[in-house]
Amino acid sequence: xxxxxxxxxxxxxxxxxxxxxxxxxxxxxxxxxxxxxxxxxxxxxxxxxxxxxxxxxxxxxxxxxxxxxxxxxxxxxxxxxxxxxxxxxxxxxxxxxxxxxxxxxxxxxxxxxxxxxxxxxxxxxxxxxxxxxxxxxxxxxxxxxxxxxxxxxxxxxxxxxxxx
Amino acid sequence: xxxxxxxxxxxxxxxxxxxxxxxxxxxxxxxxxxxxxxxxxxxxxxxxxxxxxxxxxxxxxxxxxxxxxxxxxxxxxxxxxxxxxxxxxxxxxxxxxxxxxxxxxxxxxxxxxxxxxxxxxxxxxxxxxxxxxxxxxxxxxxxxxxxxxxxxxxxxxxxxxxxxxxxxxxxxxxxxxxxxxxxxxxxxxxxxxxxxxxxxxxxxxxxxxxxxxxxxxxxxxxxxxxxxxxxxxxxxxxxxxxxxxxxxxxxxxxxxxxxxxxxxxxxxxxxxxxxxxxxxxxxxxxxxxxxxxxxxxxxxxxxxxxxxxxxxxxxxxxxxxxxxxxxxxxxxxxxxxxxxxxxxxxxxxxxxxxxxxxxxxxxxxxxxxxxxxxxxxxxxxxxxxxxxxxxxxxxxxxxxxxxxxxxxxxxxxxxxxxxxxxxxxxxxxxxxxxxxxxxxxxxxxxxxxxxxxxxxxxxxxxxxxxxxxxxxxxxxxxxxxxxxxxxxxxxxxxxxxxxxxxxxxxxxxxxxxxxxxxxxxxxxxxxxxxxxxxxxxxxxxxxxxxxxxxxxxxxxxxxxxxxxxxxxxxxxxxxxxxxxxxxxxxxxxxxxxxxxxxxxxxxxxxxxxxxxxxxxxxxxxxxxxxxxxxxxxxxxxxxxxxxxxxxxxxxxxxxxxxxxxxxxxxxxxxxxxxxxxxxxxxxxxxxxxxxxxxxxxxxxxxxxxxxxxxxxxxxxxxxxxxxxxxxxxxxxxxxxxxxxxxxxxxxxxxxxxxxxxxxxxxxxxxxxxxxxxxxxxxxxxxxx
Numbered sequence: 012x013x014x015x016x017x018x019x020x021x022x023x024x025x026x027x028x029x030x031x032x033x034x035x036x037x038x039x040x041x042x043x044x045x046x047x048x049x050x051x052x053x054x055x056x057x058x059x060x061x062x063x064x065x066x067x068x069x070x071x072x073x074x075x076x077x078x079x080x081x082x083x084x085x086x087x088x089x090x091x092x093x094x095x096x097x098x099x100x101x102x103x104x105x106x107x108x109x110x111x112x113x114x115x116x117x118x119x120x121x122x123x124x125x126x127x128x129x130x131x132x133x134x135x136x137x138x139x140x141x142x143x144x145x146x147x148x149x150x151x152x153x154x155x156x157x158x159x160x161x162x163x164x165x166x167x168x169x170x171x172x173x174x175x
Numbered sequence: 176x177x178x179x180x181x182x183x184x185x186x187x188x189x190x191x192x193x194x195x196x197x198x199x200x201x202x203x204x205x206x207x208x209x210x211x212x213x214x215x216x217x218x219x220x221x222x223x224x225x226x227x228x229x230x231x232x233x234x235x236x237x238x239x240x241x242x243x244x245x246x247x248x249x250x251x252x253x254x255x256x257x258x259x260x261x262x263x264x265x266x267x268x269x270x271x272x273x274x275x276x277x278x279x280x281x282x283x284x285x286x287x288x289x290x291x292x293x294x295x296x297x298x299x300x301x302x303x304x305x306x307x308x309x310x311x312x313x314x315x316x317x318x319x320x321x322x323x324x325x326x327x328x329x330x331x332x333x334x335x336x337x338x339x340x341x342x343x344x345x346x347x348x349x350x351x352x353x354x355x356x357x358x359x360x361x362x363x364x365x366x367x368x369x370x371x372x373x374x375x376x377x378x379x380x381x382x383x384x385x386x387x388x389x390x391x392x393x394x395x396x397x398x399x400x401x402x403x404x405x406x407x408x409x410x411x412x413x414x415x416x417x418x419x420x421x422x423x424x425x426x427x428x429x430x431x432x433x434x435x436x437x438x439x440x441x442x443x444x445x446x447x448x449x450x451x452x453x454x455x456x457x458x459x460x461x462x463x464x465x466x467x468x469x470x471x472x473x474x475x476x477x478x479x480x481x482x483x484x485x486x487x488x489x490x491x492x493x494x495x496x497x498x499x500x501x502x503x504x505x506x507x508x509x510x511x512x513x514x515x516x517x518x519x520x521x522x523x524x525x526x527x528x529x530x531x532x533x534x535x536x537x538x539x540x541x542x543x544x545x546x547x548x549x550x551x552x553x554x555x556x557x558x559x560x561x562x563x564x565x566x567x568x569x570x571x572x573x574x575x576x577x578x579x580x581x582x583x584x585x586x587x588x589x590x591x592x593x594x595x596x597x598x599x600x601x602x603x604x605x606x607x608x609x610x611x612x613x614x615x616x617x618x619x620x621x622x623x624x625x626x627x628x629x630x631x632x633x634x635x636x637x638x639x640x641x642x643x644x645x646x647x648x649x650x651x652x653x654x655x656x657x658x659x660x661x662x663x664x665x666x667x668x669x670x671x672x673x674x675x676x677x678x679x680x681x682x683x684x685x686x687x688x689x690x691x692x693x694x695x696x697x698x699x700x701x702x703x704x705x706x707x708x709x710x711x712x713x714x715x716x717x718x719x720x721x722x723x724x725x726x727x728x729x730x731x732x733x734x735x736x737x738x739x740x741x742x743x744x745x746x747x748x749x750x751x752x753x754x755x756x757x758x759x760x761x762x763x764x765x766x767x768x769x770x771x772x773x774x775x776x777x778x779x780x781x782x783x784x785x786x787x788x789x790x791x792x793x794x795x796x797x798x799x800x801x802x803x804x805x806x807x808x809x810x811x812x813x814x815x816x817x818x819x820x821x822x823x824x825x826x827x828x829x830x831x832x833x834x835x836x837x838x839x840x841x842x843x844x845x846x847x848x849x850x851x852x853x854x855x856x857x858x859x860x861x862x863x864x865x866x867x868x869x870x871x872x873x874x875x876x877x878x879x880x881x882x883x884x885x886x887x888x889x890x891x892x893x894x895x896x897x898x899x900x901x902x903x904x905x906x907x908x909x910x911x912x913x914x915x916x917x918x919x920x921x922x923x924x925x926x927x928x929x930x931x932x933x934x935x936x937x938x939x940x941x942x943x944x945x946x947x948x949x950x951x952x953x954x955x956x957x958x959x
Binding site: 043048049050051052053054055056057059060062089090091093094099103104106107108109110112113114115116117118119122140141142144145146147148149150151152153154155156157158 | 192194195197198199201202203204205206207208210211363364365366367368414415416417418419448449659660661662833834836837840841842843844845866867868872873874875876878881
């Protein structure tokens with residue numbers, strides 16, 4: 012009954028990874044269950060909440076919808092990859108400083124999306140951030156402090172590519 | 176004396192912005208939530224749900240599932256026979272009869288989730304479907320099918336409260352509004368789905384890692400579902416992805432995890448998918464509220480009556496107990512001289528409700544706050560003036576004996592109305608109501624009252640605190656206060672730093688292990704900042720007294736001249752440093768008669784037990800909030816856009832301003848979803864929209880700008896004057912929007928949510944009536 016496994020190679024947070032995954036495995040499951048990268052969260056499994064948001068080749072995706080085999084040859088960044096040797100990434104630090112984190116479960120996905128929006132548009136406005144974060148659900152914060160955090164980082168050009 | 180240190184002036188942290196200590200780990204993905212936990216030898220448990228609302232189980236065959244390689248245990252109702260649990264002892268972990276769609280019929284523990292799911296598919300169950308009961312009205316009928324054999328008439332809990340002569344009050348009323356409101360089913364939607372991990376040791380002691388928000392009574396409630404002693408349960412609370420009241424009771428997946436662990440001798444983790452979460456986690460209580468409120472021609476309230484029918488669902492969790500709070504609002508939301516309250520819960524084959532932020536008051540305020548608006552309209556008064564006329568002042572006592580010691584309702588009304596320019600806009604928008612144009616603006620005011628100093632519904636509403644300091648002046652607070660994301664960690668840190676003059680980052684909190692931390696009632700009833708804040712402050716003050724006494728002995732300076740600031744012992748008068756705190760602590764520790772700083776405190780608030788008659792000062796404080804919603808209504812599509820919310824709330828005193836704002840903003844977002852879009856579509860007991868695509872939460876673009884006003888009434892019993900705050904924001908916003916909708920369009924919505932379909936239909940009907948020459952009186956006011 013074991014499904015066919017395929018060997019894939021990709022870059023995860025700047026380091027090369029190779030492993031065998033079943034054809035039916037989603038990227039989220041691979042990250043969490045095979046690679047121990049539990050920063051990326053499961054909250055719906057059908058691309059409706061954004062908690063599993065990661066970056067593939069500079070674009071954010073819902074890792075719950077993407078097959079793990081499709082990571083082959085690509086550059087994958089997860090929330091764990093944003094940290095710099097100096098400490099938290101400026102977006103992470105802004106979320107902490109502005110009280111955007113309560114239970115925090117949606118925050119890895121929210122921060123990945125926010126960082127990507129800022130990387131693509133360093134002058135992101137509050138309204139653009141609201142629209143850009145529409146796919147990331149949060150039940151605790153009412154988004155207000157999330158937007159405060161994004162607004163504080165916008166204009167500071169701190170969100171070049173996450174990949175080291 | 177330290178040469179380098181400079182004098183330290185006293186700078187209070189109370190009211191400042193303090194970061195949550197756990198935020199960096201959460202923002203970097205480092206935090207290990209319960210959902211992320213894996214233990215050696217751990218098995219995965221999955222549950223077979225009935226998938227039908229009411230049925231007899233004719234036959235159940237688990238042979239094939241048991242035989243599947245990788246399966247370690249399969250349990251059915253036979254394995255849980257007699258192990259009743261729950262508020263009315265009407266629930267059991269695994270059922271022998273189906274009473275609702277998500278009844279747990281069997282459970283599997285297997286080496287992987289994939290194997291567990293395959294095993295579930297191999298379980299054969301033969302059902303005989305029974306006629307169901309899907310509304311409380313149907314359940315109350317004499318010929319209704321019986322859901323529990325031992326609850327005749329499907330009757331669950333019943334509550335009553337009367338005060339004054341209703342007939343006399345009705346006769347004295349010039350205007351009476353009389354409406355039926357039907358608050359609907361919604362659910363918590365915690366981003367982290369429900370999860371429990373259970374493990375038994377060989378002495379028969381259970382360790383359960385759980386998301387519970389009430390670890391101590393949880394032991395008492397879980398034990399009967401397993402047939403063990405509550406003392407043999409250790410509760411560990413890893414970080415959780417939200418709770419909002421959904422984890423204030425034991426739900427079947429938790430004893431199921433434990434029963435599987437017992438059977439297999441291995442740790443077992445049960446975790447829900449999102450679909451399971453929608454179907455099998457508790458809801459907010461749905462209700463049918465027949466409310467009548469009267470007033471005189473000059474706008475003085477004469478009475479309020481409420482006859483409430485509650486859809487109990489299949490089992491009794493916290494949901495059907497909400498009348499305890501509903502009646503406080505009916506009797507205490509403005510000065511109501513005569514009160515008549517009745518509530519009856521009826522078992523149905525629907526999903527069942529737990530507690531949910533705003534517990535009972537969301538439903539009640541939906542009704543009371545709209546009727547306040549209707550009465551103002553009918554006596555031709557500005558609602559603000561009507562509210563002010565009936566508002567209680569400090570020192571007043573409600574008919575149920577809630578003592579409003581420090582009451583800032585008037586200040587809240589005035590602050591919100593003035594900041595939003597309420598009265599002018601209301602008049603202007605009402606005048607434009609029937610003018611041409613597709614988009615209409617409206618402004619609506621609503622308020623409510625809620626317990627803000629705990630709620631003594633248990634025998635105790637107290638908390639235990641242990642505070643210890645090490646040789647480096649690092650402080651550990653061991654407290655019963657649970658952290659579910661609300662930010663008690665920041666509040667405790669702030670209070671310790673305030674009292675002991677240590678840096679915030681030198682405070683560690685241990686609050687997640689029932690074998691270590693002392694008793695607490697749990698995170699509920701907006702109580703934790705109030706109760707745990709007092710407990711922490713008292714413990715810190717005891718530690719400070721011990722330290723200053725030692726300093727007096729060593730330095731020869733009287734304690735009353737000393738203070739702790741900036742990690743040092745200083746002169747109170749000018750901050751001159753005398754000795755570093757850590758050095759003093761080491762000297763205390765390593766001397767001939769050594770002493771360690773480790774203090775304990777048990778704090779029990781000055782409140783009275785709820786009592787069977789519900790006449791008691793059941794909270795140590797009460798608080799009010801006023802919300803003013805400004806909206807734009809698309810009269811063609813019925814879509815409501817909330818343009819701005821002005822919220823004024825009596826917070827007693829601001830402790831952590833950033834955490835306070837976050838609680839109000841987040842509470843408002845849950846209230847907005849309740850008001851506008853969230854709705855469990857339950858058709859004959861079956862949930863039709865068990866996903867975020869079809870169950871619509873508020874998203875970032877829909878969050879309106881907020882103008883928050885914190886009124887500081889300085890509560891004498893609260894820590895530094897603070898009151899509990901977290902539920903009112905969820906409670907007040909929906910009727911504020913409903914009143915704004917009336918202002919904009921002249922329609923009233925009695926059954927939330929105010930979805931585009933509902934609003935568009937109501938607008939269309941009003942137009943049809945107006946065109947037919949009928950006078951539309953949505954308030955249904957009766958001139959008596």
